[in-house]
Amino acid sequence: MDENRASAPIASIDVSAYDVPTDGKESDGTLEWDKTTVVVVEIAAGNERGIGWTYGARVAADLVRDELAGVLRGKSAFAIQELRARMDQQVRNMGRRGIASMAIAAVEACLWDLKAKLLGVPLVVLLGWGRPCVPIYGSGGFTSYPDERLREQLGRWVAEGIPRVKLKVGREPSRDVHRVRVVRDVVGDAQIFVDANGAYTRKQALELSRAFADLGVVWFEEPVSSEDLEGLRFLRHRVPAGIDVTAGEYGYDLSYFRRMLERGAVDVLQADATRCGVLNFLGADALCVGFSTPFSAHCAPTLHAHLGCAARRLEHLEYFHDHVRIEHMLFDGAPSPRQGALWPDLSRPGFGVELKRADARKFAV
Numbered sequence: 001m002d003e004n005r006a007s008a009p010i011a012s013i014d015v016s017a018y019d020v021p022t023d024g025k026e027s028d029g030t031l032e033w034d035k036t037t038v039v040v041v042e043i044a045a046g047n048e049r050g051i052g053w054t055y056g057a058r059v060a061a062d063l064v065r066d067e068l069a070g071v072l073r074g075k076s077a078f079a080i081q082e083l084r085a086r087m088d089q090q091v092r093n094m095g096r097r098g099i100a101s102m103a104i105a106a107v108e109a110c111l112w113d114l115k116a117k118l119l120g121v122p123l124v125v126l127l128g129w130g131r132p133c134v135p136i137y138g139s140g141g142f143t144s145y146p147d148e149r150l151r152e153q154l155g156r157w158v159a160e161g162i163p164r165v166k167l168k169v170g171r172e173p174s175r176d177v178h179r180v181r182v183v184r185d186v187v188g189d190a191q192i193f194v195d196a197n198g199a200y201t202r203k204q205a206l207e208l209s210r211a212f213a214d215l216g217v218v219w220f221e222e223p224v225s226s227e228d229l230e231g232l233r234f235l236r237h238r239v240p241a242g243i244d245v246t247a248g249e250y251g252y253d254l255s256y257f258r259r260m261l262e263r264g265a266v267d268v269l270q271a272d273a274t275r276c277g278v279l280n281f282l283g284a285d286a287l288c289v290g291f292s293t294p295f296s297a298h299c300a301p302t303l304h305a306h307l308g309c310a311a312r313r314l315e316h317l318e319y320f321h322d323h324v325r326i327e328h329m330l331f332d333g334a335p336s337p338r339q340g341a342l343w344p345d346l347s348r349p350g351f352g353v354e355l356k357r358a359d360a361r362k363f364a365v
């Protein structure tokens with residue numbers, strides 16, 4: 001075997017950031033926004049070029065450029081475990097969670113894409129198949145939407161064959177039961193998920209869970225802050241049995257996921273590989289195996305389609321409106337759902353996507 005092929009030294013690291021305006025006013029229970037920033041990392045080695053990304057702040061791009069690129073240059077693109085450990089070390093003094101973790105996650109995703117390309121296989125083949133596709137749930141239903149838009153968006157997903165949909169709740173608690181009813185009227189038998197993004201108090205969430213259960217809601221995400229593990233556990237044991245209490249999207253490392261599971265805070269653990277990285281995402285999945293707890297992927301559908309097919313406890317991934325839109329605008333090869341699932345494209349290596357440079361340019365920041 002050619003030693004150069006086995007080592008594939010990293011030749012260059014490029015990073016870019018894009019601000020993509022939303023297609024209307026968007027808010028959830030605790031946040032309002034009018035744009036989404038995607039930070040894209042590209043790494044070249046041995047005639048291939050990997051791509052990885054995260055959704056976060058533009059400053060993550062500076063962090064990749066100023067702090068992480070130097071750690072990577074000249075090292076083997078295949079040494080992902082080593083590079084991940086070095087990057088974690090590099091950001092020790094600035095705090096590993098949050099922005100630093102997102103920057104590392106974008107680089108790590110890129111390294112996995114690059115490795116798969118160097119080996120000439122789709123990423124899911126490199127990681128090892130568990131299934132051919134990942135079930136998805138349509139996610140949007142922002143609290144800023146008038147009823148008509150709520151009906152149109154969630155109704156369309158169900159009409160397209162996606163049998164589960166999620167809306168945001170928590171901004172005006174007195175309107176939330178009405179909004180869920182609007183959705184129930186248009187989605188028929190489809191499953192309804194709600195996400196409060198931590199907006200409710202414990203008692204408020206408990207009371208609303210009963211009305212939600214009457215409307216067939218099966219998923220109650222972050223009814224209280226995901227930092228309130230006691231509160232999540234309190235609700236988990238008191239909401240109607242048909243409702244799962246879920247959280248985990250702000251997890252950056254395995255100790256976070258372990259703590260959430262040890263404390264019995266969730267019925268389903270969520271994780272986001274664009275925040276915690278591929279290795280920690282698969283680690284969270286392994287923890288779910290150990291704790292006999294279902295697992296669900298948060299957002300970034302194109303990236304999670306591959307990881308999700310390799311995860312052992314994954315139930316579904318979040319087909320999030322903003323990210324679906326951005327990934328189809330910026331990435332050639334972003335998958336579209338079939339039969340309520342995403343299917344990794346087996347005809348293309350890595351994540352199976354290329355940055356549409358000309359289209360992306362107008363959003364560059």
Ligand SMILES: [Mg+2]
Nearest residue numbers: 195197221249
């Ligand atoms: Mg959420």
